[in-house]
Amino acid sequence: MQYGICNLSIIPLRIEPNDASEMVSQLLFGEHFKVLESRKKWSKIRIAFDNYEGWIDNKQYEEITEEIYDEIRNSKNCFTGELIDFATDENKNFSMITMGSSLPFFKNQNLLINNSKFHYEGQIFNTKLPKESIVEIAFKYINSPYLWGGKTPFGIDCSGLTQMVYKLCGYNLLRDASQQATQGEVLSFIEESEPGDLAFFDNNEGIITHVGIIMKDNYIIHAHGKVRIDMIDHSGIFNLDDQKHTHKLRVIKKII
Structure with a gap:
């Protein structure tokens, strides 16, 4: 089994492995998944958060190990709360991220996407909120x-x-x-x-x-x-x- 993580802002999840296929959902920055089937240009995945399946472009994600996948799955969820903001990597490159993106291993305004360290200063959601x-x-x-x-x-x-x-x-x-x-x-x-x-x-x-x-x-x-x-x-x-x-x-x- 292969595993991956979304390292871009938003990528489409398609019903078939081609660019003209219907988009059935999206992967947001920091979301991780299992790779169910791998082809030359496309991979069929299952998103960890909701078990939803579809096809993504192989150029639009990074592979991670099973160990990292399990560590993310067992760690505390942390999501971005700003409508739009950015995370900065160690080379000062910006990654635009939208509300509800995931922040794996978030601590002291830092997070990890695979082996890349990012800094994020915006609002976060990491606890259960009351129904109201x-x-x-x-x-x-x-x-x-x-x-x-x-x-x-x-x-x-x-x-x-x-x-x-x-x-x-x-x-x-x-x-x-x-x-x-x-x-x-x-x-x-x-x-x-x-x-x-x-x-x-x-x-x-x-x-x-x-x-x-x-x-x-x-x-x-x-x-x-x-x-x-x-x-x-x-x-x-x-x-x-x-x-x-x-x-x-x-x-x-x-x-x-």
């Missing part, structure tokens, strides 16, 4: 454009938003909305929900395709065109701009 922090953190992504497979303030999808917000608060969610819907405890009514709970929505075939974070007073924050705030009722999401329902409610889950 979830909506507060979600507001950091407000007006971020929708991007299928995206995980950053410069482009994010609905389940990327929920996963990244929970990640910064110290909790693990799976990657896709349908996967996240398997987690947590079912709530019977909206009235039972609290800010920070997740609402899931399905299509005409009954497949869960959308997720958002419930706020107080029957509002919801979700990624639809952009990260936005709308109303939620027993039918689903009521778009305040278009004055119509856009998503059909399937289930509400209490994750924490």
Whole structure:
């Protein structure tokens, strides 16, 4: 088994091994993974954080040993909290990094990417935050454009938003909305929900395709065109701009 780590700001994770293939997720700076299959130009990987699989360009990561992989996995998580910032290596080269990037072996504002030492002075998240922090953190992504497979303030999808917000608060969610819907405890009514709970929505075939974070007073924050705030009722999401329902409610889950 081979192992790797993302040493660039953001790299696409694709469904097939070619540049024109659909991007299904992203790797952010500092994220580590297993290499499941290696080809001349592409590698199929499984991300350690959520076990999500896809293909990445071999030019866009560094190999690490199994020992380093295990050390990262067993060390305390630390994530960047600035919308965008930079880490500086020992040669004073900048690496731009976005919110939610990983900082392996972070101590005294220093971190290690494989054998390279970096310095980072920005805000960090490294503890479990109370449930009321979830909506507060979600507001950091407000007006971020929708991007299928995206995980950053410069482009994010609905389940990327929920996963990244929970990640910064110290909790693990799976990657896709349908996967996240398997987690947590079912709530019977909206009235039972609290800010920070997740609402899931399905299509005409009954497949869960959308997720958002419930706020107080029957509002919801979700990624639809952009990260936005709308109303939620027993039918689903009521778009305040278009004055119509856009998503059909399937289930509400209490994750924490």
